[in-house]
Structures are given as structure tokens and as C-alpha cells.
Amino acid sequence: MADVAADPGNVRLGTGPGRWILLATVLGSGLALLDATVVNVALPAIADDLGADITGLQWTVNAYTLTLAGFILLGGSLGDRYGRRRIFLVGVVWFAAASVLCAVAQDVGMLVVSRGLQGVGGALLTPGSLAIIQASFAADDRARAVGAWSGLGGIAGAVGPFAGGWLVEAAGWRWVFVLNVPLAALIVLVAARHVPESADPEAGGRFDVLGAVLAALALGGTTYALTEAPSGHARPAVVAAAGFLGAAAAAGFLAVERRRGRRPGGDAPRPMLPLEVFGSRQFSAVNAVTFLVYGGMGVMFFLLVLHLQVVGGFSPVAAGAALLPVTALMLLLSARAGAVAQKVGPRWPMAAGLLVAAAGMLLVGRIGAGASYARDVLPAVTVFGLGLSAVVAPLTATVLATARSRHAGVASGVNNAVARAAGLLAVAAIPPLTGLTGGALRDPDAFADGFGVSMAVCAALLAAGAVLTLLTVSDGALHVAEGLHCEPQARSHCSVGAPQLQPEPETVPDTGDGGHAEDGHARERRGGGHGGGHGGGPADGHGDGGGAGKAG
Known part of the structure; x- marks a missing residue:
């Protein structure tokens, strides 16, 4: 030891x-x-x-x-x-x-x-x-x-x-x-x-267990209703009750978090999600883009490997290797895309990347029976990977830059949770809406039809994300945003399942609450030295207690 x-x-x-x-x-x-x-x-x-x-x-x-x-x-x-x-x-x-x-x-x-x-x-x-x-x-x-x-x-x-x-x-x-x-x-x-x-x-203070339970019930009830309604497995009354429970839990979660955010201090539970973090319009907009992007991606990653085996006749090894180009491109290009976004602003790189990724999804939707990896799969996933590589690092950096410094950690955690929730709800809703229900796995023709429509819907989600980016994201978002005077830097790799949890910058002056700027070393002495970007530290609303260097 x-x-x-x-x-x-x-x-x-x-x-x-x-x-x-x-x-x-x-x-x-x-x-x-x-x-x-x-x-x-x-x-x-x-x-x-x-x-x-x-x-x-x-x-x-x-x-x-x-x-x-x-x-x-x-x-x-x-x-x-x-x-x-x-x-x-x-x-x-x-x-x-x-x-x-x-x-x-x-x-x-x-x-x-x-x-x-x-x-x-x-x-x-x-x-x-x-x-x-x-x-x-x-x-x-x-x-x-x-x-x-x-x-x-x-x-x-x-x-x-x-x-x-x-x-x-x-x-x-x-x-x-x-x-x-x-x-x-x-x-x-x-x-x-x-x-x-x-x-x-x-x-x-006490943990916000009620908030966590309500969040899980909101996601669970909504997911159950979206998944089971088209399948016919559950009775309509049960599906309706699950949908009502999900909506009620979501409303209850917002009410609980708002009340706890207004009554800080003492032994009362601190909010798991301080709603004031959404006071930044830019932060809210980028999370809306995140929801659209990761919803579409979640469905593609769920269905593509299935499609390649059920319709394309690929072996599990070949189907599993089909997405390797996406990860390779992310490893090679994410940091460079982040650097470009820091120079010219995130708005146009993100919008262009989303449109390229949407085009890649449309190409993926054309993969059919008897497809060749070199002729059909590789070009499609390469186009998709190129577009995605231009999006994810600037998106993640913009999330950090558009929240106040004291919320740097919870901003990362919220963005990660938004992405996961988007994938969860999209995988529940889109396949049934496009005809992929019941025994579609055992009917390659029906699966191929539903897959093509699903990819078109996912491409539309990414295109909508591009439009939303152009309308709402500022070119200066990575430089100065509501008291956070730092430029978050991109990693060499960003996860495709959800944005990577991020540490907060070493120096994060923030006088928005009347306090004084505090450097990383001071916060190390005060609070134990961890960056809040793991998505959990400041999630209960209190100071994270750690200064992390910029991750580059």
C-alpha cells in the first residue's frame, strides 16, 4: 500500500x-x-x-x-x-x-x-x-x-x-x-x-436525493411511454400512466430545484441542478443543440450495427469495426477543430460540421442488402466522422465558456446529462415511429425500410441543430461570457456517447455574485483540489473546491 x-x-x-x-x-x-x-x-x-x-x-x-x-x-x-x-x-x-x-x-x-x-x-x-x-x-x-x-x-x-x-x-x-x-x-x-x-x-448539507429520484422517474416514465406505446406490449392505460408520471416528475423536479436554489445554506439539501445556470441564453442554446445532435447520434449508433448484421449480412466483427473511422477521425481532428473554433468562433465550424455529419447520415441510410464495406460503409461513416469531428470539441468548449465560472463543473455535468437523456429518449421514440417495432429484426426488408427513414429523421435533427447554432450561438462565446474570462480548450478526443466531463479552468475570476476572484491555488488550499468538471462536484450547488489547469 x-x-x-x-x-x-x-x-x-x-x-x-x-x-x-x-x-x-x-x-x-x-x-x-x-x-x-x-x-x-x-x-x-x-x-x-x-x-x-x-x-x-x-x-x-x-x-x-x-x-x-x-x-x-x-x-x-x-x-x-x-x-x-x-x-x-x-x-x-x-x-x-x-x-x-x-x-x-x-x-x-x-x-x-x-x-x-x-x-x-x-x-x-x-x-x-x-x-x-x-x-x-x-x-x-x-x-x-x-x-x-x-x-x-x-x-x-x-x-x-x-x-x-x-x-x-x-x-x-x-x-x-x-x-x-x-x-x-x-x-x-x-x-x-x-x-x-x-x-x-x-x-x-444533505444530498438532493429527491431531485435525483424525480429526474430518474421523469426519464423513466417518458422512456417507457415512448417505447411501449407503439409496440403494443403494454396496456394503453399503463402507457398513459407512465407518460403522466414522467411529465409530473419532470415538473416536480423543476419545482424542487427552483425552491432549493432560492433557499441556500443551512442543512437543507442543495440543488442537484442549480437552475440559475440556465440564466445564460448561450448556455441554454448550446444545450438545445446538444440535445438535437446527441439524439440523432444515439439512434444511429443503436441501429447501424444492427442494420449491418440483420440486413447487410456483416459478421459481428465487421459490424463492430464499421465505426472505427469515426473514432479515428475524432482522435486526429477534435483538438484541431477546437483550436479553429477558438480563433474564428464556434458558430460557423459547428454549423458546417453538423451539415456535413447530416450528409453522412443520409449516406448511411443508403446502406442496404449486399453492401460492400469499402464501397458503401466506409465513405458514409467517413463523411459522418469528418462532420462530427468539427462539432463536438467546439460544442463542449462553448458549454463551459457560456456558464459562470462558479458553475463550470455543473455546466459540464448538465451538458453530459443532456446528451445522455437525448440519446435515451431518441432511441425510445424514433425507431417505433419509423416502423422498427416487434418482429422487424426477423424481416430484413422491413428493417431496411425503417432504417432508411430513421437515418433521414436523424439527419434532419442534425440539420436543425445547424440552423439553431447559426441563429443562437455567438462567435465570441469562447472568449468572454458573463464573467468567465478564459478560453476552454479542446481535448485530443471527445466521446461520441456524450460530451466528456470536463475539469474547470485553473483561473476562473467571477465577480458576478459580489465575491472576489480566486485562483486555482487558493481554492486548492480551501477545498481539496478537484475540478468540478466531473459533473458531480458542484452538482449539489456548493463550491467545487479545486483548481484544475486548462486541459489542452
Whole structure:
């Protein structure tokens, strides 16, 4: 346990302790990322083995996203209060146990429940991986550490679908989940031995558990109604009740968060989502664009791997490898796109990128039976990847730049949650609306028709995002926005599942509340040194207590 004694906030990246910390955090975030990408490749095999229809596959994907999106902000706050390493390890063990339940599932219902439990584990470990880096490394090493964490995570995202396809083909879909167990054991061993514990000594007040539960009920009720209404599996009265519950929970969530935001202090729960963060019109606009973009992307990633196997006759390995060009282009071009956006403003690069990505989606929709990878798939996903590479890094940087500095962390967490909620709701709604219901998996012609219409709808969502960007996003958004005088920089890689959780800048002057500017070192001394960008730290509304260097 020698390295655990390392002083949080003073670990150097090039040392042995620094490398161990980076390994633990990369493996932890990669655990959740790999599972999310690999499961999509395994969906046709799951359907064949468990007799699932497309509604069952929607729930297999959405159950995980639902609990992850609903509890990720709360998960970060638990780490601040009780120790980031401790909650990270709880999340890893929880995730592994749920993976075992997935692997032994005897029917679709058991698999869906187990996937929901996996999402809870993901909500505990995902924010913790970046928070540990922010809390552990010395201030002048944090930017490089976060960059390494991000780049290595991109490699995991590239390898995941290919490895998943190979596992499905060679050993069966259950091994996709079994693989998580030894990986989780390695993470626990490394983290318990080499990662120092850290917490926010100023984390106080009660948790906003009611807010988290209402958010999960809002997403769950709405998702159930959207998924089950066209399938005919559930009675109309049950579907209507679920839709009403989702709407009522959403209204209740907003009311609870507004009330708690107006009565800060004392032992009262602090809001999980301070609604004042939406006081910036630019921030609200960019999150609306995020919702459209990630909704369309979520449906494409859900359906494309299915389509290639059901209609195109691709093997799981070939289908899993089909999206490798997208990840490769993101790795190569995201940072450059962010740099361009910082020079000329995010408005035109984002709008142009969205239109190119929409054109790529239309090309994807033309992939049919007997498709050739080189002739049909590669050009389509390359065009889509080029467009996406121009969008995601500027979008993420603009989200950070258009929120007040004291909300830098919660702004990142909100944007991440918006993206996940968009994918969740779009995967629930769009396939049934385009005819992909019931037994479409066993009718390649019907699936091909529904897939083409789905891609057209998703392309329209991206085009709408381009129009909204041109109408609402300012060219100066990355330079000076409502008291935040910094220029957030792009990572070398941005996740396609949701925007990466971000640390806050090292120096974030903000006098909007009458206070004085505070540099990163002062906040390190005051609060424990983690950047709020993991999406959980300041989610309870209090100061994040850490200064992170700009991640470049």
C-alpha cells in the first residue's frame, strides 16, 4: 500500500505513483465506455438467444443509459463527501456484480434490470475517474494528465466495438459481460494500492436525493411511454400512466430545484441542478443543440450495427469495426477543430460540421442488402466522422465558456446529462415511429425500410441543430461570457456517447455574485483540489473546491 500515502494534489505525472493513478482512472472510465459500445455489437446475438424483439433491445440499451443519466450528478457529489477513491471503488465493484447478472440473464427482463443496475455503478465510477485525476496531480501536471486520460480513453473507444464483435463471434454475447469482472478486479487492485484518497472538506448539507429520484422517474416514465406505446406490449392505460408520471416528475423536479436554489445554506439539501445556470441564453442554446445532435447520434449508433448484421449480412466483427473511422477521425481532428473554433468562433465550424455529419447520415441510410464495406460503409461513416469531428470539441468548449465560472463543473455535468437523456429518449421514440417495432429484426426488408427513414429523421435533427447554432450561438462565446474570462480548450478526443466531463479552468475570476476572484491555488488550499468538471462536484450547488489547469 506504499503509494497510497502519496499526498493528494502533489503527485507528478512522470512518477510511478502518477502512472498508477492514470492507469486506474483510464481503466475505470474505459470499463463503462467499453461496455456501452460493445453491447450494441452484441444486440443481434442477444435477440437470437433470448428471443427478444426490437423493443427488448431498446430497453437493453436504454436501461443502462436511464440510470446513468439519472444518477451521475449525485454520484459525483457522493465522491466529494465520502471520498472519491472510495465511491469510485464502490462503483467498480457494483458494475462488476451487475455485469455478472447480465451474463447469466435467462430472459430479456432479467437482462434489462441488470443493465439498469450497471448504470448505477457507472454513475458512481464515471465522475470519479476524472475527479481523482484533478484531486491527485500537482496543478502544473493536471492538464497533461487529463489529456493522457482523454486520449487513452479514445483508444479504448476505438478498440471496444472490434473486440466486442470478436468476443460475440468467438465465445458468445455473455462473454461481453464476463470480461468486465477481471478488468474490474484489476482496477480495484490498482486503485486500492496506488490511488490516494481525497474529498471536499467543505462538502456539507444533505444530498438532493429527491431531485435525483424525480429526474430518474421523469426519464423513466417518458422512456417507457415512448417505447411501449407503439409496440403494443403494454396496456394503453399503463402507457398513459407512465407518460403522466414522467411529465409530473419532470415538473416536480423543476419545482424542487427552483425552491432549493432560492433557499441556500443551512442543512437543507442543495440543488442537484442549480437552475440559475440556465440564466445564460448561450448556455441554454448550446444545450438545445446538444440535445438535437446527441439524439440523432444515439439512434444511429443503436441501429447501424444492427442494420449491418440483420440486413447487410456483416459478421459481428465487421459490424463492430464499421465505426472505427469515426473514432479515428475524432482522435486526429477534435483538438484541431477546437483550436479553429477558438480563433474564428464556434458558430460557423459547428454549423458546417453538423451539415456535413447530416450528409453522412443520409449516406448511411443508403446502406442496404449486399453492401460492400469499402464501397458503401466506409465513405458514409467517413463523411459522418469528418462532420462530427468539427462539432463536438467546439460544442463542449462553448458549454463551459457560456456558464459562470462558479458553475463550470455543473455546466459540464448538465451538458453530459443532456446528451445522455437525448440519446435515451431518441432511441425510445424514433425507431417505433419509423416502423422498427416487434418482429422487424426477423424481416430484413422491413428493417431496411425503417432504417432508411430513421437515418433521414436523424439527419434532419442534425440539420436543425445547424440552423439553431447559426441563429443562437455567438462567435465570441469562447472568449468572454458573463464573467468567465478564459478560453476552454479542446481535448485530443471527445466521446461520441456524450460530451466528456470536463475539469474547470485553473483561473476562473467571477465577480458576478459580489465575491472576489480566486485562483486555482487558493481554492486548492480551501477545498481539496478537484475540478468540478466531473459533473458531480458542484452538482449539489456548493463550491467545487479545486483548481484544475486548462486541459489542452
